[in-house]
Amino acid sequence: MKRSILIPLCALFSVAPLSAAEKPNIILVMADDQGYGDAGYTGHAVVQTPNMDAMAKESVVFKRFYAGAPVCSPTRASVMTGRTPMRTNVLNHGHYLRPHEMTIAEVLQSRGYVTGHFGKWHIGSVQKESPTCPGQVGFDEWLTALNFFDQNPYMSHNGRFKQLQGQGSVLTMDAAIDFVDKHRKGEKPVFAVVWFPAPHDPHKELSSQPERYAGEKHRGYFQEISLIDEQLGRLRKELRKMGIHKNTIVWYCSDNGGLVKETSGGRERKGSIYEGGIRVPAMLEWPARLSSQGVAVPASTSDIYPTLLALTGGEEQQQPLLDGVDLMPLIEGKQSKRKNMIGFWHQFTGGQPTHSDRIIKQLMEAQQGDRASPYPMRLLKNVNVFPAHQRGENGGYPGHAALLDWPYKIHVIGHRQKPSRYELYDLEKDPMETRNLMEEKKPEAARMKKAIDAWQDSVINSLNGNDYADKKPITGL
Known part of the structure; x- marks a missing residue:
């Protein structure tokens, strides 16, 4: 089914699958x-x-x-x-x-x-x-x-x-x-x-x-x-x-x-x-x-x-x-x-503008004129990039990440040049995330800090391409 073989890291499912006739x-x-x-x-x-x-x-x-x-x-x-x-x-x-x-x-x-x-x-x-x-x-x-x-x-x-x-x-x-x-x-x-x-x-x-x-x-x-x-x-x-x-x-x-x-x-x-x-x-x-x-x-x-x-x-x-x-x-x-916990990570790097109508209009005009695509660079943009990200000298990663283990949610705001900042909230008691409990709830803070640090390492391992057994470049059709 896929173009490259994936390392089997299967999740377990508890609901019996439906028969072909029953599939919704x-x-x-x-x-x-x-x-x-x-x-x-x-x-x-x-x-x-x-x-x-x-x-x-x-x-x-x-x-x-x-x-x-x-x-x-x-x-x-x-x-x-x-x-x-x-x-x-x-x-x-x-x-x-x-x-x-x-x-x-x-x-x-x-x-x-x-x-x-x-x-x-x-x-x-x-x-x-x-x-x-x-x-x-x-x-x-x-x-x-x-x-x-x-x-x-x-x-x-x-x-x-x-x-x-x-x-x-x-x-x-x-x-x-x-x-x-x-x-x-x-x-x-x-x-x-x-x-x-x-x-x-x-x-x-x-x-x-x-x-x-x-x-x-x-x-x-x-x-x-x-x-x-x-x-x-x-x-x-x-x-x-x-x-x-x-x-x-x-x-x-x-x-x-x-x-x-x-x-x-x-x-x-x-x-x-x-x-x-x-x-x-x-x-x-x-x-x-x-x-x-x-x-x-x-x-x-x-x-x-x-x-x-x-x-x-x-x-x-x-x-x-x-x-x-x-x-x-x-x-x-x-x-x-x-x-399991639910994780989020944003602003590790910036976004990339995509002007849909402008790009597709130019692609349409080229197609109608039997000309080459004016956007060949968009065919394979970043798909064959396998970086080697690791924690910075300060021990953290850039961006803002969070991990939710209800009712606790821990945030880590990372920087390239200075130590990361952690915040812990009890969403049941504080749904607007206003009271940082890192000092007040030290056992929970330590548990959640350990969890989010391990989770970030796991995500970076995947981002670097280590979930794929085969990282040969993909060229398209």
């Missing part, structure tokens, strides 16, 4: 920049999300769900691999997922699913020659943009570039619904990834009620949240019309914290690994198996991959180290606490 359709839906508090069902005073609210009443609602990172690309890598994003070389926005990684699309494709990706990509190229495009990491069909997009976007349809007319979030759902409808009567179950471009700024999209939120300070942001709410409602309605909703998993979440600090669900907002930058809304609907309930145990986007693996066939024999866990035992009440 799976649809992963993700917003771009919706904070935990930015929905009606999570208590927002202004934003209207009737479809999310209705879904919440019929779903497993995760009360403390975390994005893999406080910005988009790394979180998407965590969904695709079940791993801390830095392990996969997606260090910040605009970095490419290594083709050496095993993706959920590849696994499900090998297990008999027909697979499609629709919307924002931002973890690789959208040129079909690239080993990081959706078509080479497990997707049979794709209508994809490099980064966020809004009105009349330029997109890549299976490697053919085109400009579409309309609102990006609507076009994304149009393509996803068409894909599901086309394959629903086939022999293969469906796996679709729907990654909205909204509510990312500059907020040029509008809901069906453009006059809504007039006079509100964050009107554009609220409009786009209502727009994706409408599209989520369309999807649920169409699944019911097709008669396949009962055995279809719809898993909704956001890729990072929101843009408004006051409703982000904690301290700070997007771009921070304090709670406001990583806590996001999330719910899982599967009428054939799951009843509505709330889950208070922390979970993350890295858990999506191992949960789906467990449901569709169990562990992979050449699986690199996973950070996520199978959530079904927690959902079904067989466990009351997750088996």
Whole structure:
């Protein structure tokens, strides 16, 4: 399945896999920049999300769900691999997922699913020659943009570039619904990834009620949240019309914290690994198996991959180290606490700008003129880089990392020239992370400090490429 052999570091799954006839359709839906508090069902005073609210009443609602990172690309890598994003070389926005990684699309494709990706990509190229495009990491069909997009976007349809007319979030759902409808009567179950471009700024999209939120300070942001709410409602309605909703998993979440600090669900907002930058809304609907309930145990986007693996066939024999866990035992009440901690690491290095429309327009013009790609450097950007990072002379790593072992969360703020700073919070008593307990809770502080130091070493070992038995350069098609 993969281009290189992976060292077998298998996770254990506790739920018996389903038979071929029982395998559910799976649809992963993700917003771009919706904070935990930015929905009606999570208590927002202004934003209207009737479809999310209705879904919440019929779903497993995760009360403390975390994005893999406080910005988009790394979180998407965590969904695709079940791993801390830095392990996969997606260090910040605009970095490419290594083709050496095993993706959920590849696994499900090998297990008999027909697979499609629709919307924002931002973890690789959208040129079909690239080993990081959706078509080479497990997707049979794709209508994809490099980064966020809004009105009349330029997109890549299976490697053919085109400009579409309309609102990006609507076009994304149009393509996803068409894909599901086309394959629903086939022999293969469906796996679709729907990654909205909204509510990312500059907020040029509008809901069906453009006059809504007039006079509100964050009107554009609220409009786009209502727009994706409408599209989520369309999807649920169409699944019911097709008669396949009962055995279809719809898993909704956001890729990072929101843009408004006051409703982000904690301290700070997007771009921070304090709670406001990583806590996001999330719910899982599967009428054939799951009843509505709330889950208070922390979970993350890295858990999506191992949960789906467990449901569709169990562990992979050449699986690199996973950070996520199978959530079904927690959902079904067989466990009351997750088996491992949840880690975050941001600003180890900076992001890389990706101007989606500009780049794809130039690719389209070159393709139409039968000219060479004007962006050959984007085919293999950073995918064959295997660094040799190690702790600095001061004993630490750069960036801001955190490790959550509920209710305690430890932070380490690293520097290249001076000693790292540690902070410890009890999220149950101090959800806004205001009271540093490093001195007050010395036993817990020592335990958590030891844990995060070991976790960072493990992540760096993966980043350096040591999870791969074969690090031969990948050249694409």
